[in-house]
Amino acid sequence: MEEYKSFVATILVSPKSEDxxxxxxxxxxxxxxxxxxxxxxxxxQLVQDISKDIVAHLIQAN
Incomplete structure (x- = not known):
């Protein structure tokens, strides 16, 4: 992060309409x-790995 003047990550989660x-x-x-x-x-790649970990956690919680 030392190479960036600003860095913002935004995550938007929207429910699927038909499923x-x-x-x-x-x-x-x-x-x-x-x-x-x-x-x-x-x-x-980090974002993809985090997303996969979240999915695995949510599936395991059900």
């Missing part, structure tokens, strides 16, 4: 300190 369950949308908004800093693609 049980929900749809989750992740939004990552960031501003790099300068153009030489790479885009944070590595965070996409």
């Amino acid at each position: 049980s369950g929900s749809v989750v949308h992740w939004t990552l908004e960031y501003e790099k300190l300068h153009d030489g800093i790479a885009h944070p693609e590595t965070l996409l």
